[in-house]
Amino acid sequence: MLGPRLLIFGGVLLCAWCGWLSGFHTDSAAAVATWCVSVVAVASINLMLSSRERRPEHTDPGVTRAEPWPRPGKGGASSALYGLSPWLVLIALAAAWDGLGIDTGPHRAHLTISALAQAFRPVNAALLLVWMLVGMGYGVARARLPRDMPPQVPAAPQVMAGLLVPLDGRSSVPSLLLPSSRPVGVIFWVAVLLAGIVADQAARRSRGTFATSGDLVRFTTNTLPVRVLLIGSWLFAGYHLFAR
Numbered sequence: 001m002l003g004p005r006l007l008i009f010g011g012v013l014l015c016a017w018c019g020w021l022s023g024f025h026t027d028s029a030a031a032v033a034t035w036c037v038s039v040v041a042v043a044s045i046n047l048m049l050s051s052r053e054r055r056p057e058h059t060d061p062g063v064t065r066a067e068p069w070p071r072p073g074k075g076g077a078s079s080a081l082y083g084l085s086p087w088l089v090l091i092a093l094a095a096a097w098d099g100l101g102i103d104t105g106p107h108r109a110h111l112t113i114s115a116l117a118q119a120f121r122p123v124n125a126a127l128l129l130v131w132m133l134v135g136m137g138y139g140v141a142r143a144r145l146p147r148d149m150p151p152q153v154p155a156a157p158q159v160m161a162g163l164l165v166p167l168d169g170r171s172s173v174p175s176l177l178l179p180s181s182r183p184v185g186v187i188f189w190v191a192v193l194l195a196g197i198v199a200d201q202a203a204r205r206s207r208g209t210f211a212t213s214g215d216l217v218r219f220t221t222n223t224l225p226v227r228v229l230l231i232g233s234w235l236f237a238g239y240h241l242f243a244r
Helices: 004-021 029-053 077-102 113-119 121-143 157-164 182-204 213-220 224-243
Strands: none
Touching: 004 029, 004 121, 029 121, 029 224, 077 182, 077 213, 113 121, 113 182, 113 224, 121 182, 121 213, 121 224, 182 213
8 A cells, every 4th residue: 555655746747747747749659658647657557557457456455356346135227226316417518518519600719628728737737646546546446356256247238238339520500508607617617526426426425226346347348348438548548639
């Protein structure tokens, strides 16, 4: 287990790194090179956590295993869907906002997270920090995988279908729903981040009724194809936002 001083030092170093990288413009050699360094750093941490995940728990007291989720004996798919509902709502709102932002006309402010990151350097630095923390958080969540996982019921087909339907940005009508104000867009994305933190903290106090962010990762990454899909999506998002 890392000590508090090392965690503070690492946090300060990470914030400084993200602040420095935010000064590079995408499509530049410096942006691509520093993004590659960020990927290698996150991948190294995840490989270290992965090696600890495979150790017997009694040989590595630094690994604290999470409780299984959904909790054994607390219903099937309906219970899991209810426990995931705060995250599903939050993901749906963010996806809808970004989809409408992509559809925005040429003479209106684009409020997608990528456009706002290019317009404001602090937003770019904060987004890079969140992106790297998400990558590290994946490794932490997987490292805390319970030893004895109960059989899980797949999510309801209608839920998976809703997550896999692509947004259609060809219509020009939805863009009227978003304001033409970049500060409003920044406020929305900050609110999404804060809502995620609140959802995670509320789930920790719900005694397993709702899924924490770690439970969400462990629940949705049971199979190798899903893990590959999530890692690939994370890499593509970082490349699109910070490199090219």
